[in-house]
Amino acid sequence: MTLAPGILIAAPRSGSGKTTVTLGLQRAFVRRGLRVRGLKSGPDYIDPAFHAAATGAPSFNLDSFAMPADLIRGYAAYAAGASDLVIAEGSMGLFDGVRAEVGQTGASADVAALTDWPVVLVIDVSGQAQSAAAVALGCARFDPRITVAGVILNKVASARHERLVRDGMARIGLPVFGALGKETGLILPERHLGLVQAGETADLDGRLDRLADAVTASVDLDAVLAAARPTLPAETRAAPGVLPPGERIAIARDEAFSFVYPHLEAAWREGGATLVPFSPLADEAPPEGCDACWLPGGYPELHTGRLAAAERFRAGMRRFAETRPVHGECGGYMVLGETLTGADGVEVPMLGLLPLRTSFAQRRMNLGYRIARLREPSALGPAGAELVGHEFHYATVLSEPAGALALAEVTDAEGAVQAGTGHRAGNVSGTFFHVVARRR
Structure with a gap:
């Protein structure tokens, strides 16, 4: 059985706007009538609640340090089997993790490799222009296990700024799926552990719809969807092993x-x-x-x-x-x-x-x-x-x-x-x- 396609939204570093883009894409595709599932790479326990609010479906964590490979593949296949599209969100920088064997570092790249999902890079281009392409090229070539399908530019200052960044990406042959201005990141409030919890965020549905409006207006959704690849099937799904403490x-x-x-x-x-x-x-x-x-x-x-x-x-x-x-x-x-x-x-x-x-x-x-x-x-x-x-x-x-x-x-x-x-x-x-x- 062919499973639904998936993509992983990642970035060269933390604070680039991954969550903003991920939630905007999730809600935008839901509004197109697709069944969307979110997943989160790494141990973050705040973002999955926002994924669930954006998609109307549960979101699980995938963690290559804490979980065996068959559990990650199993959860990815479970999400893909119950949806039309999986939009997973990375953590920190794409390759950031702990010192461990390749594939078991907790990095988002491990999840992309295990699931065969292409990576869409979110790049904060504030303070740079063509140089952003050098960063994207490094991400695309650093790990042969993964495929970087394209980029979404964030915190673009002006039309001229966008043209300069796009020129750099054209030189390395990496598609630009869209560009967002600085104001988009202000839609969701933050607190000391990250975003204010989904359940506490005032007018969350309205905020998610505004994110979807901004993404729909600035990102080529058809190109993003075309970049997604079918999720690899999983023969089994290992249990997390933490037994219920009671009935x-x-x-x-x-x-x-x-x-x-x-x-x-x-x-x-x-x-x-x-x-x-x-x-x-x-x-x-x-x-x-x-x-x-x-x-x-x-x-x-x-x-x-x-x-x-x-x-x-x-x-x-x-x-x-x-x-x-x-x-x-x-x-x-x-x-x-x-x-x-x-x-x-x-x-x-x-x-x-x-x-x-x-x-x-x-x-x-x-x-x-x-x-x-x-x-x-x-x-x-x-x-x-x-x-x-x-x-x-x-x-x-x-x-x-x-x-x-x-x-x-x-x-x-x-x-x-x-x-x-x-x-x-x-x-x-x-x-x-x-x-x-x-x-x-």
Whole structure:
């Protein structure tokens, strides 16, 4: 069976406008009547929610460092089998990843090679003209596994500027599919982890339609569609390996708890689990009919007062944890702790189920892959299981007792031992990293 074609929207570096172009293309093709699926290369957990809003269909992450090749091919084939077009979005620069074997670096180029999707480069041409062609040529020739089909120019200053850049691209024989002005990137608001969450973005549908209007007016959609290639079929789709922690999983879901990988939830459902959402900000306790509870990441630092005052939530979580497993990731982990200090410098009590105090008043970026070998059984799996996750936050740990029970032994992608391994206390566990997949 021939699967739907796909393309990968990538860039030479971060901040070039990949997300803007990706969302504009996704919504523009949906408005043409195509069934479009989005996918995200790398561990970013914000962009897939925007893909889902733009296309009306779920978007999964594809990560060549954290996932085996057959899982990536399987998810790509799954998306292609349920759509007319797959528009995937890269992360960082096209070849940016960790030091690892070729094909397993986490770079967007690995995903393009595994799926056989051509790359459309988004190039921020501000401050340059013909020189942009040299950058594009380098991207096109750097990795023989991939094909760069063409470019979309971003932040074009004037008609003359566009002509000069196009002249450079003509010299290297690389098609220019379109050119966007500087104002297009202002349509979606940003915050410290990237875009403001999809669920919080005011008039999101209207913003996506305006992006689609700008892309439709400035990009040759027919040329982009013609550049897409059929997705390679996959014989099997390996499971992510993170088993559902229960048959009915209470999962916090509101503005404070929103970062959970869609592929993980899908795998739990395929494993027979039912996910039951509840809202801590609405002072809801985890439903009593559930046998596990999951607190995802998000922005609890923006809602410390409401969380501290949510007595039904706090009491319900404590009752739940007495008899059933509870796990928190990143923001959820901090809420499981004793206190959380917001950006305003005010320290407020949290659930007190894990022995740590955290703060956003003293900001420090923590970023990178995490490989964790579980010391203790928990909602993440049995003792000895090896998981791959990703950490991205600005929180600092103010204190944790010296004798606290560490959940796992954790290293980064290059094998360096990492502090802040997470904790386990009774039925409760938590980590700063978000689990992507299980290695063994």
